[in-house]
Amino acid sequence: MKTYHDIATDGGSDVAGQVASQSHRLTGRLADVRRIVAVMSGKGGVGKSTVSVNLAASLAVSGARVGLVDGDINGPSLGRMAGVHGAPVLRSGSAVLPVESSEGVRVMSMDLFLDDESLPVVWDAPDQVGGAAWRGLREAGALRELIADTQWGELDVLLIDLPPGSDRLPTLAGVVPRLDGALVVTLPSAVSLGVVGRSVRMVQDHLDVPPLGLIENMAAHVCPSCGASDELFPAGKVDVLARTLGLRVLARIPFDPLLGRAADEGRSYPHDHPDRPAAEAFNKLANELQAILDLP
Amino acid sequence: MKFLCVECDEAMALVETRGPDRGSMTVVFACPGCGRQTAMLTNTSETQVVRSLGVKIGGRTMDAEPMEGIRAGLAGRSAEAGSGDSKCPFTGMVNEAFEQRAITWSEAARSRVERIPSYARSMVVRGVEEFAREEGAAEVTEAVLDRARGRMGM
Numbered sequence: 001m002k003t004y005h006d007i008a009t010d011g012g013s014d015v016a017g018q019v020a021s022q023s024h025r026l027t028g029r030l031a032d033v034r035r036i037v038a039v040m041s042g043k044g045g046v047g048k049s050t051v052s053v054n055l056a057a058s059l060a061v062s063g064a065r066v067g068l069v070d071g072d073i074n075g076p077s078l079g080r081m082a083g084v085h086g087a088p089v090l091r092s093g094s095a096v097l098p099v100e101s102s103e104g105v106r107v108m109s110m111d112l113f114l115d116d117e118s119l120p121v122v123w124d125a126p127d128q129v130g131g132a133a134w135r136g137l138r139e140a141g142a143l144r145e146l147i148a149d150t151q152w153g154e155l156d157v158l159l160i161d162l163p164p165g166s167d168r169l170p171t172l173a174g175v176v177p178r179l180d181g182a183l184v185v186t187l188p189s190a191v192s193l194g195v196v197g198r199s200v201r202m203v204q205d206h207l208d209v210p211p212l213g214l215i216e217n218m219a220a221h222v223c224p225s226c227g228a229s230d231e232l233f234p235a236g237k238v239d240v241l242a243r244t245l246g247l248r249v250l251a252r253i254p255f256d257p258l259l260g261r262a263a264d265e266g267r268s269y270p271h272d273h274p275d276r277p278a279a280e281a282f283n284k285l286a287n288e289l290q291a292i293l294d295l296p
Numbered sequence: 297m298k299f300l301c302v303e304c305d306e307a308m309a310l311v312e313t314r315g316p317d318r319g320s321m322t323v324v325f326a327c328p329g330c331g332r333q334t335a336m337l338t339n340t341s342e343t344q345v346v347r348s349l350g351v352k353i354g355g356r357t358m359d360a361e362p363m364e365g366i367r368a369g370l371a372g373r374s375a376e377a378g379s380g381d382s383k384c385p386f387t388g389m390v391n392e393a394f395e396q397r398a399i400t401w402s403e404a405a406r407s408r409v410e411r412i413p414s415y416a417r418s419m420v421v422r423g424v425e426e427f428a429r430e431e432g433a434a435e436v437t438e439a440v441l442d443r444a445r446g447r448m449g450m
Contacts, residue, residue, distance in 0.1 A: 002307070011299060011308055013354055018350075018356060022350060087421075088422055090406075091362060095362050113363075124370070126319040134348040141349065142366050145363050149363050
């Protein structure tokens with residue numbers, strides 16, 4: 001009797017072919033994108049989206065063509081943070097056009113499809129409670145569509161801001177095989193460093209995606225009047241983790257209440273506050289990334 | 297998943313699909329040798345998994361629409377055949393928003409609007425699309441753009 005492997009097709013649906021077609025579509029859409037970088041952290045609330053949106057802005061201001069994908073399907077925020085929430089999504093042939101921020105960053109997010117920010121993202125299903133078997137597939141599919149169905153055009157770098165969790169980068173790597181690396185955001189707290197360290201180890205041990213370096217967020221508070229710097233957490237712990245993991249600390253972003261205010265208002269922090277220490281730190285991070293990835 | 301006619305030792309071929317009906321799909325296969333038919337009946341979880349993969353049982357006859365999974369999944373046309381209603385007012389709104397925005401632009405019109413500084417472009421695009429809808433135009437052409445400019449005083 002024949003076995004599964006003796007039969008060439010699935011009888012007519014060609015599910016494997018359909019999945020391959022999805023992959024080809026994504027590959028074609030990213031053909032003019034030079035570099036693709038994930039912004040990740042195992043820990044939630046460390047400022048991944050803040051880093052992503054401000055790094056993207058700093059890169060764009062320096063002349064790079066930048067795309068930004070909000071990888072948080074259930075809690076999208078980049079539309080608001082980049083100041084494009086509510087902007088129209090234009091269809092162009094077999095794709096939609098990304099929405100451009102004031103710096104020209106091309107943004108795509110679930111945020112752009114949801115007019116009412118107060119309601120949750122709910123997938124159509126007979127039963128929401130029993131979603132363990134399919135919810136992850138839905139989210140991965142949505143992420144694939146946000147990337148593959150957006151007409152990015154020519155980009156120097158596409159940043160993909162991931163939600164927290166050590167499982168997110170493997171999911172993204174399954175969707176986008178040609179990831180050039182991952183930026184890892186952490187707070188200098190022991191709680192954050194422990195979780196982030198584990199998630200980086202998982203990447204190093206199991207994925208073919210190089211961690212490009214650590215970004216220390218909320219590294220200190222710099223007094224805007226006198227310039228004195230106060231540590232928010234004991235100093236030096238991020239350096240210890242970086243040495244342990246064999247990574248560099250690419251930037252230390254000081255705490256600045258204006259960062260949060262700019263995000264809430266959808267205004268560009270680097271544009272509005274170019275002389276603040278955090279803006280300088282984002283510029284430094286942009287320079288580091290440009291050097292690492294050989295970007296213009 | 298593949299089906300084998302044990303008697304003929306032949307791979308069975310897909311004949312038709314029905315549903316989803318209350319979350320279940322019926323997929324009929326037949327043996328090309330003896331003609332014997334068998335039906336695969338999916339439970340709701342299996343149906344959801346297939347939908348979540350973004351594939352169509354029975355194969356695709358045309359390319360997927362942009363953001364098809366997001367639109368269909370969130371807009372959630374009811375799985376019950378023929379109902380056509382969204383189960384959730386929120387998810388219905390998503391589709392409505394996308395459809396409303398899915399107005400096309402000619403290349404020439406897009407080139408012109410892309411010359412507008414990016415900080416003002418979204419506002420202009422919104423205004424022009426609103427004008428196009430009022431005119432009943434499905435596409436923003438240069439002519440539509442010129443008329444919109446006249447009304448918007450640009």
